[in-house]
Amino acid sequence: MGNKDKYQNDSAKIDRQNIRDVKDHGKVAAIINENVNVNNFNFADFIQGFLNFFRPEDREAKVRSELLKGIKVEVVQRLEDSLQQNQLLVNQYLELPMFSQNEAVGRFERKKIISLPPETKIIDVFYRRDVAGKLLILGKPGAGKTTTLLRLAKELIEEAENNVDAPVPVIFELSNWQQDNLSIGDWLIEYLKDFYGMSDRRFNRSFLSGRKILPLLDGLDELGLVRQRLCIEKINNFIGEDIGTCLVVCCRDEEYQEGNFRLEKLNGAYCLQSPEEEEIYRYLEGLGKVDLWEVIQNNSQMWELANIPLFLNIMVTVYQGEPIYNEEQLFAAYIEECLQRMPTDVEKREKFFSSYTQEQTSYTQEQTRHWLTFLARQLEAENKTEFLIENMQPSWLENNVQKLAYRIIFGLVVGLIFGLIFGLIFGLIYGLIFGLIFGLIYGLIFRVEKIEPKQAFSFSWQKIKKNLILRLIDGLIDGLTFGLIFGLIFGLISGLIETLLFGIIGILIDDLTNLLIDGLILGLISGLILGLIYGLNTDIKLKHTPNQGIKESLKNSLSISIITTPFFLLIFYFYSLLDTGLGIKLALDEPEFSLFLGIIIGLHSGGLPSIKHFSLRLILWQNRLIPWNYAKFLKYSAQRRLTQQVGGRFRFIHDSLRKHFTGNKPVTSLSPQLDKNYSLRIIIFLIILTIFINITSCIYPITPQAKIFTPAIQTNNLVFSDIITHKWRNLERGNLIDFWGNEEEGFQPYCTYIMPIIALPGETLEIQEGKVFINNQPFTADYIADLPTQDYDEIKVEVPENYYLVLARHPDKNNQLLRGLIHKKEIIGQVLFKIW
Incomplete structure (x- = not known):
């Protein structure tokens, strides 16, 4: 690298306030810092502000503000928890395309390489005129690529806080790009919905096309070479659709070069190199680890590890006098150190180790390794780097027996709820028998689908208009289906209990005729209610606490049930006045039937995902694949510096550590003495016994x-x-x-x-x-x-x-x-x- 051009930072730095939107040259859009005038309060302004709250521009400002706050918390937290928070100055250079097809961002026939001083800030490179906000960050594993991206995000956040016209930097994990046919633009829209709670796709699209967001794409190398090439092509197309778009991509150098497909729409590659020998010495000297420096110099394997900033930082933490020969030994020593170390006085004061005395004895080392290995492998299978408890899916189940148990438990819980409410209308015997039959059938035949929690609701006329007709059609179909199933089961039960064979047939025919008509009417009513509910919307809902999605789903379910039950009471009051001659007219007069339908609506509005989530976790817990209190365990692992927690999201402290856990021995069952949980068989037996007792018995005065x-x-x-x-x-x-x-x-x-x-x-x-x-x-x-x-x-x-x-x-x-x-x-x- 001795022949690289010397870079003078001040002369090449871009003047941020003089950037103009020059689309034919691919320059970045204008980012102008403006002073915000603060006016004194007056009542007229207050009223005007209240009215403006419902205008689109104020909605946009509100979303921007909430998103910026959430991103700031995430970036600051991840930087604080980073294994490379003690910054080691490394060699770096900037590669600019100048006529070379085969280089990192090649479009022309040769390249220009500019050496950068170790103290050069990434924000200065981002704002260079020849980079213009379109940058590729390259480096070896552990070189500090993601940390560099986070530092860039932090600088951009500060600018966005001071300038309302500046875009909000958002970090997108490319490992979550699962659908090859999905464009990058559409994927960014879905990502905002799934990870940042921005549920309105149309709003997200306008937010993105209006350059209100600056995408920072991390983990291109996580896709594998074949999908990496496809993703690069889609990124090039995305930038080509709007040449003024700013965008940063982060990738490992080796995987990027092997892919032999270039991000030709980016203007420069910021390359992180290994630190010089002098920089390593200064770094260790500053930490008082000169003795480690002497060991590294005399051990070729440790010297090779020390040339990677991540490994050097870990080595400083775990070295106890014994030589470390490879990456596996290094991470094994790090895990051992994390699980055994005591909290510092600073950590205690900052409550980083809250309830430490209790937490330190909660989990054994074998349990911690076992559960983290299982989690790492699930993330690897799903090609993800982040984890939300509410995003656990049935795909985590390991065999058909577990999947069958999951379906049966889910069906029985749903059936028990239906049976208890149904029993209030037609009697406890009919209700619980119906619930048991319905639950078993439903549990055995329902598809193992993705669990999608419902977010907290707010009102949106736009979504009501969009969903009302669709939900009315769904309501008709569901009403016919429910009327058919209801008629078959109810008629069969009535026949078995009250009549002989000819009575069964008669009741079935009579009930089916009436109940199908009732199903149509109830389906229309339910469709109307569901259309209104699906019109409820939230612009943005960040995940601040673990399992927030499931908790909100359950809360939504209860709230919607409470709200819709009086609505059904009112409707059925007028409905019961009509001489329709329908089969369940007397039942409609009963308040319990309104409660029954209110609970059905509530289940559709968040209750079913909550029950599925509970059933899934019950099976995984019984098979010792996860702890009972997953949030508590993940917080514990974050306190141990094995994972990071940002709000309700968790990730391993570094991808290399996650891959270390993934490469561990196969996940086996924990030793019996480590498992203090009751057997799932006992739980299932108690559930079935409870249902049986309720069906066959009665308690009365x-x-x-x-x-x-x-x-x-x-x-x-x-x-x-x-x-x-x-x-x-x-x-x-x-x-x-x-x-x-x-x-x-x-x-x-x-x-x-x-x-x-x-x-x-x-x-x-x-x-x-x-x-x-x-x-x-x-x-x-x-x-x-x-x-x-x-x-x-x-x-x-x-x-x-x-x-x-x-x-x-x-x-x-x-x-x-x-x-x-x-x-x-x-x-x-x-x-x-x-x-x-």
């Missing part, structure tokens, strides 16, 4: 109207009764049964009785001389001894099939017996025990 013939139960007691399974099994002598009174047997009609069973089907009861015999065998029991049998000489009762004989003291005639044959169908349930 004993009212004064009930006729009770056992001293163990009194009026106002709360009893637990089996209302389903007693029909499928044989009851035993002494069981307490709850049944409706039959006047033919001497019972008071329309009253419920609780009495013990004395004789079973096929048995014969006899009373002779006050003694009770069953099948000619004496029968004695506590409740028999209290009966007035002494006045009966000869009684003989043969119990037919499907009947049970009950016997007790007559409530109105104390010296007489009350007996009766109770058919199985007349039994409401078997009283199992008293709760209180």
Whole structure:
């Protein structure tokens, strides 16, 4: 490099205020610093400002302000956490295209290389006249490319804060460019939506085309050579569409050269080189590590590592006297140091190690390595460098068994919610049976789709107009579908419980006809509601806390349910006044049905993604692939300086460290002694058991109207009764049964009785001389001894099939017996025990 031209910084630096938009020469757009006048407050200005809030230009200013704040927090945090925050001055040069097809930004036939002093700032290179805001940053792994990009972003942020016309620098990770057919412009728009919460794509497009954003593209080398070439072509096309666009791209030097495809629309390549021997010495001397300098000089492997700024910084941290021969050893020593080190006094004062005493014992080293390795491999598989907890997807599941368990749990939770609300309308039995069947079917057949959390809402007429017709059509389709499924399941349950085969067919036909009509009406209403909801919009919603997307989805779901339920109440109030003759007109009169539909709307507005997220994390946690409290663990790893946290986003402290974890041994299950979690089998069993108990049982109070013939139960007691399974099994002598009174047997009609069973089907009861015999065998029991049998000489009762004989003291005639044959169908349930 001795023949490189010497660069005089002051003479070549561009005057930023004199830049003009010269499109035919590809110069950068004008960036003019202006003073902002601050006026005294007056009421007229306040009213005008309030009205201006709804104007497009004020919306744009608000979005710009929020985006700038979020970007500033991200850049400052990442620079503070960087492994290269102690700046090592390195050699650098600027390569300008001058007639050479084969160089970094070749368009012409040769190149011009300008040596830059080590203290040269990247912002000065960016604003050179011959660069004009179109720059490629190249360097070896660990040379400081991303750190340089962050320093450039920091300088540009300061300018954007002082000049409202300056663009906002936004860092885009090219590793997230997943769709090859997507243009860079469209991808930037989607990126703003996914990572910065700017949900309005049309607004994002105008924001981008108006040069309100300055894209800083990092990680071109993460795409692989084939996709890297395609991406370079699309970047060239993007710049060519607007020749005045400023843009910076960051890439590893070796991968860029191997790609043999050039960013020809950029004006210069800023190349980071290895530090000189003298700079390494000064750096170590300034840190008081002269002894390390002597070791490096005498060890060729360590000298090779020290020529990479990242590795030199890590070496300063982890060197304990033992030689380090390669990158793997270096990162292994770094991880060990991070997991064992104690917090400094400064870190404690800054609360960097909040609740440190508690956190340091929360996770073992094996757990930390295991979970970070799994996370690194998921990011590698998805070709991403950043991670949001709410962006966890079912693709993280490792096999079909896990995917099946995920679908079943999701379906059961949804079915349980539907069943409980549905049970308020048609009875708990119908509701929970419907919920169980619906949940299992839905869980088994629904596709494993991407989980997309819903953002917080604000009002947008534009989105309402855009979505209303679409959602009305969707509502019609969903209404027909729901009416069909509802009719089939509800009709089938009704038939199974109440009728024989011909009854099932009749009910199915009748219910399907009516419920399909109701489905159309309810679908239209739901479509209208969904159209209004999808018209709710937020211009920008940055992720400030971990898992914010899921929390907002759940909050949106609850809020929308609360808002829409009264709306449905009002609609159905007028609807119920109409003589439509529809099958569920009586149900529509019930407030519970409005609640049911409100919850359905709420599930569509954020509830379903939340349930999917919960189900996914439950499976991953049970398989020991993630901790139960993922946010707590990731914060812990950030405190250990293994990851970085910026708001709700996490990334490894450096991509090289992430790749080190990716290259670790295959992820295996943690040792049993390290896993203190309960088995998922127990959780699934408890869920199924709970559903089964709710379906087959009932808890109810004993009212004064009930006729009770056992001293163990009194009026106002709360009893637990089996209302389903007693029909499928044989009851035993002494069981307490709850049944409706039959006047033919001497019972008071329309009253419920609780009495013990004395004789079973096929048995014969006899009373002779006050003694009770069953099948000619004496029968004695506590409740028999209290009966007035002494006045009966000869009684003989043969119990037919499907009947049970009950016997007790007559409530109105104390010296007489009350007996009766109770058919199985007349039994409401078997009283199992008293709760209180």
